[in-house]
Amino acid sequence: MEKVRLGRTEMMVTGLGFGGIPIQRVSEEEAIAVVNKCLDLGINFLDTANGYTTSEERIGRAIKGKREEIILATKSLARTREDMEKHLKLSLERLGTDYIDLYQLHNVSDAEALETVLDPNGPRGVIEDAKKAGVVKHIGITSHQIDVAKDIIKTDLFETIMFPFNFMAYKGNDELLSLARQHDVGFIAMKPLAGGMIANATIAIKYLLQFPDIVLIPGIERVPEIEEIARVFEGPKELTAAEKQEMERIKEELGTRFCRKCDYCQPCTAGIPISDVMAFPNLAKRLPPVRLYSGKFAESFEKAADCTDCGECEERCPYNLPIRDMIKEHLKMHRAGKKEYEKQLAS
Ligand code: SF4
Ligand code: SF4
Structure with a gap:
């Protein structure tokens, strides 16, 4: 080598x-x-x-x-x-x-x-x-x-x-x-x-x-x-x-609001696993619904609803990502996806 x-x-x-x-x-x-x-x-x-x-x-x-x-x-x-x-x-x-x-x-x-x-x-x-x-x-x-x-x-x-x-x-x-x-x-x-x-x-x-x-x-x-x-x-x-x-194409897809999963934003004052929540749009394309809407990932999103908007994570993010806005958006996307998934399961 x-x-x-x-x-x-x-x-x-x-x-x-x-x-x-x-x-x-x-x-x-x-x-x-x-x-x-x-x-x-x-x-x-x-x-x-x-x-x-x-x-x-x-x-x-x-x-x-x-x-x-x-x-x-x-x-x-x-x-x-x-x-x-x-x-x-x-x-x-x-x-x-x-x-x-x-x-x-x-x-x-x-x-x-x-x-x-x-x-x-x-x-x-x-x-x-x-x-x-x-x-x-x-x-x-x-x-x-x-x-x-x-x-x-x-x-x-x-x-x-x-x-x-x-x-x-x-x-x-x-x-x-x-x-x-x-x-x-x-x-x-x-x-x-x-x-x-x-x-x-x-x-x-x-x-x-x-x-x-x-x-x-x-x-x-x-x-x-x-x-x-x-x-x-x-x-x-x-x-x-x-x-x-x-x-x-990948650059465009991942965009500028790209979380590097470094976890320097932690600890979140509300215990939210921030990088899991930040990664949602990308993971939604790769993971099967069962992985996204049940188990550990679903739990992360339940926690995300507890965000108090304190902003401490944003002060620590080395990439200056708008974490609070992204959490809100991803939470909304996750809820919509989960509803759809549960509808399909029930039918
Ligand atoms: S703004 Fe929300 S995600 Fe960020 S540290 Fe505060 S509670 Fe946690
Ligand atoms: S510090 Fe920023 S880039 Fe790193 S995991 Fe947290 S939100 Fe993502």
């Missing part, structure tokens, strides 16, 4: 990496099988986070005895030195290693968070000390907000940046990537399939292959998913005319 020089870290990383969020959702056995499949396919870059519940631990179990072949990245949302010390210690324990190749400050997406992580006496200081001690090899950062990400790159304090990058993402992504290149900051593309919203993996991955110096880390839950993506990765790089046309 082709490798990419990850900016000034000088690490040679496979252009296709592994995003460790979804393995929290499956059994431990399945999670370990997914990680092993990635390694078998030649992937050498695994990314996880302190905040991804069981992910670090499961990756740690899967890579036992293979540590040296792997470039391991993790991250922490810590905003104090104390929390960062705890998180780093936990990452080492859970991953079963005595060093981490890339430790990232996680989700630095507003000015306040940036100020905190720029303070040399804040959480970054802990990671800098760990780097001097050889426990951390390189320091990176992740963000969801393009202006903050640009400011981060310009500081020259971080060796890598991780940012959402897919054909549905921000228009300014090309500019961000060229800034990262100018500063020799390694670019890691999170959400190459827009958090699962782009169902056509071939088009999503081929679109990104036009940027040969970035590392893609699709979140992988099951073995067939990574097999499919790896096939695309190793296949022809150019999008065909028909694929380009289909990409435009």
